Amino acid sequence: MASFDDFASLIPGYFRGPPALLDSLETETSVLQAQTVNECLPLLNAINDPSSSPFDYNEFGVPELEREKHIQFLKANLAEFPARFVGLDASRPWMVYWALLSLYMLGEDVTHYRSRVIKTFSSMQDASGGFGGGFGHYSHLAGTYAALLSLALVGGKEAYSLIHRDQMWHWLGRLKQPDGGFQISEGGEEDVRGAYCALVVVSLLNLPLSLPADSPARSAGHETFMDGLGEYLSRCQTYEGGIAASPGNEAHGAYAFCALACLCLYSSPHVAMRRFLDIDALVWWLSSRQYAPEGGLAGRTNKLVDGCYSHWLGSCWPLVQAAISGPRGTNSASGDGHVVQENLYSSEGLARYILCCCQAEDGGLRDKPSKPPDSYHTCYTLSGISTVEHSHSYGHVDDSEAFASAFSWKACSALIPSEADPTKNFDTGAHVRAIHPVYSVPHEAARAIRSWALSHPLDTEVRD
Amino acid sequence: MADKTSSTGPSRPKSKSSKKREPFYAVSPQWRDVTPIPLLDGPPGQKDPGPALATIAYAPRYSEAMSYLRAVMAVNEFSRRALELTEDIISMNPAHYTVWLYRAKILQALWAAEGTQTEEGVLAELEWLEGISERNLKNYQIWHHRQLLVSLLSKLPSTETEFLAHILSFDSKNYHVWTYRQWLCRRFPDPLLTTDMELRAVDALINEDVRNNSAWNHRYFVSFGADELQAIESQGGNRKEILSQGRLVVDEDVVEREINYAKDHIAWAPQNPSPWNYLKGVLRRAAIPLTDMQVFCEGFVGGKHADLMSDSVRSSHAVDWLAEIYRLDGNLEKSKSCLDALGKKWDPIRRKYWEFRAKQLDEDLGNEA
Numbered sequence: 001m002a003s004f005d006d007f008a009s010l011i012p013g014y015f016r017g018p019p020a021l022l023d024s025l026e027t028e029t030s031v032l033q034a035q036t037v038n039e040c041l042p043l044l045n046a047i048n049d050p051s052s053s054p055f056d057y058n059e060f061g062v063p064e065l066e067r068e069k070h071i072q073f074l075k076a077n078l079a080e081f082p083a084r085f086v087g088l089d090a091s092r093p094w095m096v097y098w099a100l101l102s103l104y105m106l107g108e109d110v111t112h113y114r115s116r117v118i119k120t121f122s123s124m125q126d127a128s129g130g131f132g133g134g135f136g137h138y139s140h141l142a143g144t145y146a147a148l149l150s151l152a153l154v155g156g157k158e159a160y161s162l163i164h165r166d167q168m169w170h171w172l173g174r175l176k177q178p179d180g181g182f183q184i185s186e187g188g189e190e191d192v193r194g195a196y197c198a199l200v201v202v203s204l205l206n207l208p209l210s211l212p213a214d215s216p217a218r219s220a221g222h223e224t225f226m227d228g229l230g231e232y233l234s235r236c237q238t239y240e241g242g243i244a245a246s247p248g249n250e251a252h253g254a255y256a257f258c259a260l261a262c263l264c265l266y267s268s269p270h271v272a273m274r275r276f277l278d279i280d281a282l283v284w285w286l287s288s289r290q291y292a293p294e295g296g297l298a299g300r301t302n303k304l305v306d307g308c309y310s311h312w313l314g315s316c317w318p319l320v321q322a323a324i325s326g327p328r329g330t331n332s333a334s335g336d337g338h339v340v341q342e343n344l345y346s347s348e349g350l351a352r353y354i355l356c357c358c359q360a361e362d363g364g365l366r367d368k369p370s371k372p373p374d375s376y377h378t379c380y381t382l383s384g385i386s387t388v389e390h391s392h393s394y395g396h397v398d399d400s401e402a403f404a405s406a407f408s409w410k411a412c413s414a415l416i417p418s419e420a421d422p423t424k425n426f427d428t429g430a431h432v433r434a435i436h437p438v439y440s441v442p443h444e445a446a447r448a449i450r451s452w453a454l455s456h457p458l459d460t461e462v463r464d
Numbered sequence: 465m466a467d468k469t470s471s472t473g474p475s476r477p478k479s480k481s482s483k484k485r486e487p488f489y490a491v492s493p494q495w496r497d498v499t500p501i502p503l504l505d506g507p508p509g510q511k512d513p514g515p516a517l518a519t520i521a522y523a524p525r526y527s528e529a530m531s532y533l534r535a536v537m538a539v540n541e542f543s544r545r546a547l548e549l550t551e552d553i554i555s556m557n558p559a560h561y562t563v564w565l566y567r568a569k570i571l572q573a574l575w576a577a578e579g580t581q582t583e584e585g586v587l588a589e590l591e592w593l594e595g596i597s598e599r600n601l602k603n604y605q606i607w608h609h610r611q612l613l614v615s616l617l618s619k620l621p622s623t624e625t626e627f628l629a630h631i632l633s634f635d636s637k638n639y640h641v642w643t644y645r646q647w648l649c650r651r652f653p654d655p656l657l658t659t660d661m662e663l664r665a666v667d668a669l670i671n672e673d674v675r676n677n678s679a680w681n682h683r684y685f686v687s688f689g690a691d692e693l694q695a696i697e698s699q700g701g702n703r704k705e706i707l708s709q710g711r712l713v714v715d716e717d718v719v720e721r722e723i724n725y726a727k728d729h730i731a732w733a734p735q736n737p738s739p740w741n742y743l744k745g746v747l748r749r750a751a752i753p754l755t756d757m758q759v760f761c762e763g764f765v766g767g768k769h770a771d772l773m774s775d776s777v778r779s780s781h782a783v784d785w786l787a788e789i790y791r792l793d794g795n796l797e798k799s800k801s802c803l804d805a806l807g808k809k810w811d812p813i814r815r816k817y818w819e820f821r822a823k824q825l826d827e828d829l830g831n832e833a
Contacts, residue, residue, distance in 0.1 A: 020780075027733075028673045095518035099517075118506075136530070136533065138562045187565050232701070250639065290813055295813065
């Protein structure tokens with residue numbers, strides 16, 4: 001059985017057994033961690049299981065992405081759910097977005113969903129601006145983000161013009177707070193999700209940067225959506241180096257992405273991150289989120305690996321790495337748009353976790369082997385694969401033009417030297433499409449809605 | 465979902481079976497004057513492109529309740545029956561943020577209209593909330609609702625910390641609970657930050673699971689973070705800028721106490737990152753150089769001259785710290801050998817990161833030359 005040994009030798013040792021250092025003291029955390037390692041190890045090394053066929057794995061011991069099964073799973077997730085899923089009622093915008101983005105990443109054409117997407121969201125828009133989780137729900141920035149990105153994904157002026165941009169601008173103004181951040185809904189909680197979603201909306205829809213007259217943030221002297229925002233985000237960085245939901249909370253992967261992506265909208269990444277964050281501490285914390293043997297990412301210190309952080313934390317890497325190397329054409333970036341840069345994390349480990357541990361037998365991807373799949377985890381693990389397979393860079397722009405940097409991102413295929421044999425290139429075999437690292441939709445989709453909005457400017461005169 | 469009833473009114477459906485099956489609002493005399501607004505899917509009067517996406521085959525009871533909710537929300541009705549309606553919907557779908565926000569508005573309007581003291585109203589609502597919270601630990605809305613309510617009080621409710629301890633006993637790392645707790649400390653610094661209440665509560669959780677990073681984060685917040693945020697906010701708001709200027713005042717007794725606390729707990733399980741991170745945070749805040757920790761760190765690798773690839777190493781974090789300590793001391797070779805040992809043996813999945821740190825050392829060298 002020489003072939004098995006050949007395959008196995010391309011799985012680095014640290015993915016094949018428990019970590020080198022383990023404390024003997026047992027606590028709830030260490031027990032759960034050990035259980036998780038135990039449920040992952042057999043799957044990470046399934047190629048060495050005599051009952052498995054080596055033909056189901058590539059030369060690096062990684063199983064195929066079960067594209068067709070996942071597509072069927074996602075299509076089912078766009079259909080009707082039984083009554084017991086009522087808990088998702090306020091998250092329907094997300095359900096649509098996760099499934100559409102996943103289908104796009106898997107190579108499907110999602111534009112034929114256009115009229116059904118428009119139908120779905122038309123009753124979710126509130127007359128006073130923004131989208132809620134459903135018909136008659138209050139507007140919510142997370143729902144608005146998912147609705148807007150879904151409309152961008154299917155594209156077309158009929159989709160774009162569904163959005164009442166004037167009311168949207170007024171509503172966002174009411175959400176902007178004196179401390180520089182944003183509430184997620186009127187009277188709702190304030191955290192960095194709000195800040196990220198708000199700037200996504202402002203930039204994609206080309207809304208005026210100036211705050212409406214009735215914005216509560218005006219009481220603190222703020223005049224634009226940007227005022228006080230960078231400072232607010234800086235206060236969300238914690239003593240661990242990561243970024244929390246709001247100042248004083250624990251550093252957390254999902255909020256870290258929101259804060260970093262928001263800074264990448266605020267101005268050029270290298271400018272904004274250097275001004276507002278301790279980058280060395282941030283990189284240290286990001287790097288600490290990846291464990292072996294699992295290979296996947298864990299949202300907080302001493303928490304378990306979870307497939308969804310392949311996006312939340314995985315997508316922090318292209319942003320931070322790009323900020324470190326600076327815009328294309330400087331430092332390590334060469335002129336032809338191909339960034340000469342090695343990842344600062346194990347993209348191979350991440351891909352192994354997603355492909356070996358997150359794929360459910362009947363389609364869909366999951367948090368970890370003991371959890372059922374859903375469209376949320378499917379979307380954000382596929383996003384992780386997409387991140388692994390591409391290199392992202394942004395252009396050198398004039399930051400006095402708002403959002404210039406955000407629309408200068410480009411992606412190209414990444415070459416990943418195999419960790420066991422650097423003379424070979426590691427291949428996930430998945431071939432998932434690239435998405436915009438800040439907007440999490442296709443680059444063309446972000447550009448198209450922005451161009452449409454630029455060619456249909458709102459009348460701002462009365463507001464200044 | 466269990467049908468937990470409360471004291472808010474006599475006319476809600478009582479049993480699970482009636483909740484599931486029968487129309488309730490349509491036959492209730494109390495709701496006779498309301499015309500429900502049914503679910504609208506898509507723009508009216510256009511050619512139907514096919515079904516809306518990701519729909520839910522709602523139970524008739526839920527659909528009915530939602531159609532009455534739309535009707536009362538459309539006219540901003542803040543009444544007792546509207547309050548009961550929110551409770552009914554929350555019992556079927558506690559993740560429905562709109563209902564919670566609407567409920568908060570109704571409560572305040574009702575208290576004003578009925579002459580209820582705010583404090584009395586808040587405490588009654590908190591009591592109602594208690595049963596729901598236990599069953600919905602991962603819910604943003606419940607904790608935000610609680611925050612809205614408690615923000616209306618002039619002093620900390622006496623049972624609040626006990627309640628938090630109870631809730632954390634189900635999930636000691638629940639992010640929403642800790643977020644709420646940090647808000648609570650800033651809202652009621654007296655007594656939460658002026659006494660050792662919080663510190664004792666956190667100490668109990670850390671002793672139970674020394675790897676509970678949420679508890680460590682709260683310890684930082686209580687010992688330093690709350691003050692730090694206030695100082696940063698009053699000095700322009702940019703944390704990075706203000707911390708790098710090292711202008712923040714610290715209480716040296718607290719610093720010493722916390723350094724010792726972290727060191728003691730590192731000794732329990734030297735591979736546990738939480739107290740290491742905490743210690744680094746305390747040192748940074750107090751502007752104490754990392755180099756002061758050299759002997760402490762060397763204790764976890766087998767001494768000053770230990771072979772970093774040998775089994776005398778008990779903590780990769782100590783090796784990581786030593787890499788930085790040696791760098792600060794100008795001993796770049798030794799620093800590099802730490803990073804090398806991390807990449808090769810103790811934390812190989814982060815090899816790219818350790819190599820990046822080594823490259824930064826080379827740049828240090830380049831800059832000196």
